[in-house]
Amino acid sequence: MAIADVTLDEIEAVAQIGSYANDLVTGRWASSAGLDAIFGIDAGFERSTEGWASLVHPDERAAMVAYLTEDVAARGRPFDRQYRIIRADSGEERWVHGRGRLELDGSGRPIRSVGTITDITEQHRAQEALRASEARYAAILEGTAEAILIADAATYRYRWVNAAACTLLGYTRDELLGMRVHDLHPASALPTILSRFGEIGDGRISEGQAVPCLRKDGSVLFADIRSSTAVVAGAPCNIAFFTDVTELRELDQALRRSERNLAEAQRVAAIGSWEWDLATGTALRSEELHRIYGMAPGELAATTEAVFALIHPEDRARVEASVRAAIAGGDRHELEYRVIRPDGRVRIIHEQAEVHRDARGVGIRMFGTTQDVTDQVTAEAERSRLAVAVEQTSDAVLITDLAGTIEYVNPAFEAVSGYRRAEVIGQNPRMLKSGRQSAAFYRAMWDHLAGGRNWTGRFINRRADGSLYQVEATISPIHDAHGAVGGYIGVQRDVTALQAARSGLASEFRERAQV
DSSP states (O other): OOOOOOHHHHHHHHTEEEEEEETTTTTEEEOOOHHHHHTTOOSSSSOOHHHHHHOOOOOHHHHHHIIIIIIIITOOOOEEEEEEHHHOOOOOOOEEEEEEEEETTSSOOEEEEEEEEEOOOHHHHHHHHHHHHHHHHHHHHOOEEEEEEEEEEEBEEEEEOOHHHHHHHHOOOOHHHBBBGGSSGGGGGGHHHHHHHHHHTTTTEEEEEEEEETTTOOOOOEEEHHHEEEEETEEEEEEEEEEEEEEHHHHHHHHHHHBBBBBOOOOOOOEEEEETTTTTTTEOHHHHHHHHHTTTTTTOOOOOOOOOOOBOOHHHHHHHHHHIIIIIIEEEEEEEEEEEESSSSSSEEEEEEEEOOTTTTEEEEEEEEEOOHHHHHHHHHHHHHHHHHHHHHEEEEEEEEOOOOOEEEEEHHHHHHHHHHHHTTTSSGGGGOOOOOHHHHHHHHHHHTTTTEEEEEEEEEEEEOOOEEEEOOOOOOOEEEEEEEEEEEEEEEOHHHHHHHHHHHHHHHHHHOOO
């Protein structure tokens, strides 16, 4: 059964895809209505190699022409490249993915190529936004002064650690990534630690105080550890935030020992198309759709029942209701739901479709596209987990744009500074200045950051109530997907109490020495 030209045009419009045939000898090419819509061209457009090149973004034109002539035409390689175009009708910049195969003459020379062009602008923008978001959260977690270790929930092996964890424990990153939870704690503490490790789940947070940890040099440090779960690269993991309380614990022990010899202190797009004949209940499906369902082309029966059987039982009624509503008069069906492949793997798909009606308004066909969005959904869930982790960290975090305007602060910042989030968004961090740092101090700091490097140091800031507090701060540039600095992340830890404790103990010891 063949799909009529009008059907192909409609499918291409929904899928934002077009097709072409290119005569490599004459340099002339023909295009489908879908491709014309993507390029913004009409019947009068010059369909030649030069005409195509004029549509390619100026920054990529030379490279794309060289790719077509030298790699594809000269070497006989398939065309497969993502690039930018400038639409002929509107001047709008769009991203497309071109794919094509070559046809050869009797002597093996390429004479013709046929293929498709897909408008991937929205996927590209979403991927860029996701990469920027992931880079932002990764920079926050990497730059925080709090040690963070992420361990695989099944194997107990560490999958990711930040620089603070390496500094805290004395290991290199590669050394820690070759270790398990068992390797960082004394044997006597392992039963309790592993039991707590296995109990974390369903978004719950586990807190352990003054947990003994082993440094590389064999010494023992004590850390307050807060842990929660997250999915990292598809694997369930435990994210642990280590706060070193060794010094506080030792200060507390020293104070108790001086009175009674003191005691101890304590203490994170592939797309398939389909057409459904509503009268016969049969469907035509693309090869990509079969692959999305985990089947070989042609393996899936042409009946609608065969597809509905793949839908996750918990989602089936919702999908059927959406389809019925579209056929009954809603025209459009768009839904995200789960399918179960024959091998048992669950995938998340996003489906959109439209109903074609006859002159009487009766639905006769439904055609649409199906996209596997499992990776995007998983990545977004991971990003949300990281966002929750940043919100929960005890370090104050603020993010500014390149001009220094504050765009984000976390709850810990509000608690430390006394300012509410609404009071500081849109302001400059200089509102926290206490006047205790010189102009030269700030010049040196900005000179360091201008070189693309992290800056670490101490500030004496002023709270909303006018009182002063001291913080240990790390400021890091935020790099976009092209490597350019787009803003800064500041991570601050309030050390006012620690400094006061040190001063108090020093005074106490001096007084006792005099006695």
